[in-house]
Amino acid sequence: MKVQLVKIAHARSGDKGDTANVGLIALHDDFYPILVREVTSTRVKEHFKGISKGDVERFELPNLGALNFLLHKSLDGGGTLSLMTDAQGKTFSTALLRMEVEITDDEAQGLD
Amino acid sequence: MKQTIRVAAGQGFWGDLPEAPVQQVEGGPVDYLMLDYLAEVTMSIMQKQKARDPNAGYAKDFVPLMKRILPTCVERNIRVTANAGGVNVRGCADAVVGVARELGLSGKLQIGIVTGDDIMSRLDEFLDSGIELRNMDTDEPLSSVRDRIQSANVYLGAWPMVDALKRGAQIVVTGRVTDTGLTLAPLIHEFGWEANDWDKMSSGTIAGHIIECGAQASGGNCQFEWQNIPDMANVGFPIAEVSADGTFVITKHEGSGGRVNLQSVKEQLVYEMGDPHAYITPDCVADFTTIRLEDAGENRVRVFGVKGRPATDSLKVSISYSAGFKAVGTLVYAWPDAYAKAQAADRILRARLERLGLRFERVLTEFVGVNATHGPLAGPPSADAAEVQLRIGVRGPERSAVERFTKEIAPLILTGPPAVTGFAGGRPKVEEIVAYWPALIPREIISPKVEVFEA
Numbered sequence: 001m002k003v004q005l006v007k008i009a010h011a012r013s014g015d016k017g018d019t020a021n022v023g024l025i026a027l028h029d030d031f032y033p034i035l036v037r038e039v040t041s042t043r044v045k046e047h048f049k050g051i052s053k054g055d056v057e058r059f060e061l062p063n064l065g066a067l068n069f070l071l072h073k074s075l076d077g078g079g080t081l082s083l084m085t086d087a088q089g090k091t092f093s094t095a096l097l098r099m100e101v102e103i104t105d106d107e108a109q110g111l112d
Numbered sequence: 113m114k115q116t117i118r119v120a121a122g123q124g125f126w127g128d129l130p131e132a133p134v135q136q137v138e139g140g141p142v143d144y145l146m147l148d149y150l151a152e153v154t155m156s157i158m159q160k161q162k163a164r165d166p167n168a169g170y171a172k173d174f175v176p177l178m179k180r181i182l183p184t185c186v187e188r189n190i191r192v193t194a195n196a197g198g199v200n201v202r203g204c205a206d207a208v209v210g211v212a213r214e215l216g217l218s219g220k221l222q223i224g225i226v227t228g229d230d231i232m233s234r235l236d237e238f239l240d241s242g243i244e245l246r247n248m249d250t251d252e253p254l255s256s257v258r259d260r261i262q263s264a265n266v267y268l269g270a271w272p273m274v275d276a277l278k279r280g281a282q283i284v285v286t287g288r289v290t291d292t293g294l295t296l297a298p299l300i301h302e303f304g305w306e307a308n309d310w311d312k313m314s315s316g317t318i319a320g321h322i323i324e325c326g327a328q329a330s331g332g333n334c335q336f337e338w339q340n341i342p343d344m345a346n347v348g349f350p351i352a353e354v355s356a357d358g359t360f361v362i363t364k365h366e367g368s369g370g371r372v373n374l375q376s377v378k379e380q381l382v383y384e385m386g387d388p389h390a391y392i393t394p395d396c397v398a399d400f401t402t403i404r405l406e407d408a409g410e411n412r413v414r415v416f417g418v419k420g421r422p423a424t425d426s427l428k429v430s431i432s433y434s435a436g437f438k439a440v441g442t443l444v445y446a447w448p449d450a451y452a453k454a455q456a457a458d459r460i461l462r463a464r465l466e467r468l469g470l471r472f473e474r475v476l477t478e479f480v481g482v483n484a485t486h487g488p489l490a491g492p493p494s495a496d497a498a499e500v501q502l503r504i505g506v507r508g509p510e511r512s513a514v515e516r517f518t519k520e521i522a523p524l525i526l527t528g529p530p531a532v533t534g535f536a537g538g539r540p541k542v543e544e545i546v547a548y549w550p551a552l553i554p555r556e557i558i559s560p561k562v563e564v565f566e567a
Contacts, residue, residue, distance in 0.1 A: 010335040010336045010375065010379065011335065011379075011382075012333070012335070012379040012380070012382055012383050013383075014383050014384035014385075015384070016384060016386060017249045017548070017550070018249065019249075021382075021383075021384060021385050021386065023378075023379070023381070023382020023383065023385055025375070025378050025379065025382065027336075047489070048489075050487055050488045051486075051487040051488070051489070059385075059387060059388050059389070060401075061382075061388050061400060061401050062401075063401055063402065063403055063404060063405075063417075064378050064381060064382070064400075064403065064405070065378075066378060066381075066382055068382055068385045068388055070386065076474070076476060077474075078548075079152060079153065079547060079548045080153055080435075080545050080546055080547055080548070081435060081507065081545060081547050083438060083440060083474060083476040083505030083506070083507055084476065084478070084484075085478055085480065085484040085485065085503065086484070086485050091485040091486065093335070094335075094486070095485070095486045095487075095489050098486070098489050
């Protein structure tokens with residue numbers, strides 16, 4: 001079945017120049033393998049097309065049950081140059097949580 | 113030696129909750145108060161203020177704050193680390209001395225200052241000697257913006273502050289030091305940690321990272337169960353309670369609002385994260401993939417297991433330069449067809465800018481209520497939307513063109529689509545853009561300076 005990431009993860013995002021970072025954190029340890037399997041850098045790049053113009057890098061933090069994404073060329077130049085409402089990328093976190101991922105019936109057991 | 117040292121965060125940025133540092137020193141036991149005032153572009157704002165008034169150029173709010181909390185700090189022996197000095201560290205320290213005298217505390221405390229971060233006057237010397245100070249993001253050499261530079265400061269680490277604390281400073285005022293160094297310095301000083309004990313340097317750095325954004329670690333901006341985080345009106349700022357072995361507990365004062373739990377700490381850990389294997393500071397390279405977290409009771413999270421590696425040979429430089437002008441105008445369109453009206457207004461405005469022959473580097477239109485934060489991910493707006501805000505911004509090298517743009521917003525009310533409002537604020541303001549240029553510089557050519565004197 002398909003489930004929206006907001007059901008299995010929380011997130012916080014921020015900026016470093018023109019790059020937005022999104023930290024995606026599993027709501028339970030059981031959900032971390034789903035994030036690792038489903039939320040690839042390719043899928044995240046596709047998800048943010050029309051928003052992010054650069055590459056997407058992914059880093060794994062199994063110790064925190066989290067993934068960190070760097071979305072390059074995403075903030076209209078970043079910092080004071082940017083004309084965007086969200087020049088600091090603060091809402092990229094929930095934008096990622098809109099993504100739908102495929103989970104198995106077993107994995108769905110853990111959902112509320 | 114104390115078993116644990118409690119370092120309390122009082123400000124996450126210049127302009128954070130004014131009452132927070134007061135509550136941190138009065139609301140329960142703490143040993144140190146750390147105050148982070150400097151964001152990436154703050155130095156250039158301060159540089160401008162100093163150009164107008166040689167006595168300005170630092171975080172002015174720090175002085176009245178010190179007036180309020182200095183008696184408590186002296187009475188309870190709470191020491192303060194603050195990068196409030198901006199581009200006028202001495203001016204800031206002198207103002208604190210003035211306050212101490214007013215309060216009758218002369219002779220009762222020492223003030224330390226850390227300088228040497230300001231390299232503005234040495235830039236040509238560096239460029240001539242082949243240090244190009246290339247932009248870390250774009251790889252362009254600094255010479256391409258040399259004539260537009262407004263400030264240049266090296267990020268110093270914890271060690272100059274350790275020196276000031278060792279020499280008895282109760283209040284340490286600095287210019288550009290790292291946020292994390294403000295927390296790490298007290299720990300090195302209290303526990304006598306060695307500079308090459310990279311695991312402990314990294315542990316203290318991560319403690320600093322968790323508390324440096326203030327309440328963002330204790331319930332603020334927290335997505336996890338945000339609806340039931342208690343008493344946010346009285347949110348407690350975070351405290352790192354650190355042991356000599358480098359392990360620590362993140363907590364907050366008893367009776368304060370907000371929440372410290374695994375989720376609030378994890379959210380702050382990933383904030384503004386780059387490569388988690390290499391969090392680079394002047395003091396060490398911390399590895400975030402080694403961090404272990406444990407629930408240690410209500411509003412207590414234990415952090416342990418941190419590993420780190422040697423510091424690099426470079427220091428980061430924060431350079432600001434003038435990069436043109438910008439302005440943003442907004443109007444609000446009401447039901448029915450609010451989005452269609454806002455889109456029509458945008459087309460009309462762009463056509464008028466075109467006819468005027470105004471050229472910009474960038475024109476950006478957003479529709480607040482439709483796509484301003486999540487772009488196309490938000491999907492099509494409801495046809496029944498009560499209102500949509502048109503938000504249009506321009507950026508360019510000439511002030512006059514941007515100025516002319518600001519005169520085109522209000523006329524849309526009488527010369528564009530109907531049911532429009534929201535222009536009470538007058539014409540948009542033209543802003544000079546001061547942009548950020550991050551670069552690296554060899555560590556050995558930078559000499560931090562520490563002075564300690566009696567108030």
